Amino acid sequence: MKLLTVDDSKTVRIIVRKAFKGYDLNILEAANGVEGLAIAAKEMPDLILLDVTMPVMDGIEMLTKLKSNPLVKNIPVIMLTAEGGRDTVLKIAKIGVRDYMVKPFKEDVLLDKVGRILDLKLVGEEVEARRTILDKVQLLMVEDKPAIVEQVREGLKHTPWEIHHSTNTWNAVDFAQNNTVDLFLVSLNLPEDSSFELIQILRSNRKTKSVPVLAMVVKTDKNRYAKAQQMGFSGIVTKPLEMVELEARVARCMNLDMSPRYYSFEQKYMVIRFPEKPTGIDLSEISNNLSKKLSEAVDSGLSRIIIDLQNCKSLEVGIIKQVLQITQSCRDLSLEHALVGNDSIVEQGQSFEETKNWKVYQSIESAEELLQVPVS
């Protein structure tokens, strides 16, 4: 959850930040109405604390502009003012605020008022475990071209993701109200540009405002691409769709942990598994998670690592580099390691200076047996 505090006084911004220090709340700050509007449109906070008297653009003007922008008009606002006179209160009430506070205020009053609007949680309280690439998540595709829908379903069928489909925006909104949607995949080529209306509806709806929305646009359609960049979409993929890229973008938008696809922990060892044809994304995920996963292995008492290339069709340079990085890291940590591959990997390995001395086992079991032999 995000709270935006708009106040020219750094003191008030520090006091607000201090008040919510122990809460799982991201505090955003702006020093005047102009900055406040820009941050509100970009970050879509769940609540705005807005000062009245500020230079550049005051709170009343910012509130007026906020309420006239369909994208952000439903963000609740608590006005914060040292001037609590009747006229001021009536004026801000007319424009539409959820509540107001007169300075000076006690910290517990601030917490109480914010807590009535946001479901405040202490840090660490009921924090959901990060979802992984192996979890079943719900995707809603809003696309009126059946061929594209089929292409996406086919391209992502190896994932555990459940892909729902809607041909128009109204059905999509209806579906989202009655079901859980973890990500919207929306075509920008729907009739009457209705996808731009859809993003506004989704962003202003309490249930869907934080759900990532990935846009699909024809590569050459520069106008829609530019418009989508300003409308709060979580990301944009271009048609014709590249499935590897789409899968990676979907996972990234949902902040899915990709590492279980490559790293698994067995009773006595950790396996680092390479896919059939590793892409740049696969290799960077393996690389980015390497230190963390080796630390986890050490922490859990594992001292053996198996690098599994059995699925790989060919020994690409990227794979070789990555394996060399892994073996070096294992040596640095004094971890025993073994390489498992297939005939093709063994044969191709003879052709490279860096790999010709690799000892490649034909199965995880044989590698495991060898790793269990005490080092003399």
Add this chain to the structure above:
Amino acid sequence: MISELPIETERFNLIVANAVSSVFQTMLSRHIELDTTSSHDANGAPVRHIPITESGQQLVVGNIGFVGKLTGMVYLYMTYPFAINIASEMLGMDPHEVEEDEMVNDVIGELSNMIVGHFKNQLDEHGYGCRLTIPSILRGSNFEVEPVRSASRQVYYFSTPDDQHLIFDLLMQPGD
């Protein structure tokens, strides 16, 4: 001037006392009380003769104007060490962390805003609606505020149990 308002002088003084003590209590959990007040006309003794300004210490002065049925200016005087002390308590930081001028100025500006805002809200309730200006800060050890001749001046002297002083210097004249 105060005697010309349909608010009793005693009541008016209470409004000022409440504004200062209530902000100190709420924001700093600290007791402060009004010791005495003195009236001056425009040609009266300048505030530099007030005890805390005679020590030659650097002063921090928050000032805010108000415009409306009453128009005027409030100056809040305090010594620099007291300002640091207030800033550190208000921000929940150690005093050495708030020694930056910008930070102290910002806290005293906000404290002035709250005190004068409280004072202004009470005036509103008595039918003297006005608006506040954005606070500004004066700093130095050798300056005085010279009011316009038409304004009257009332100075309020506050102190805390640990002998820190604050002066609420009010310059006021009828507005629109």
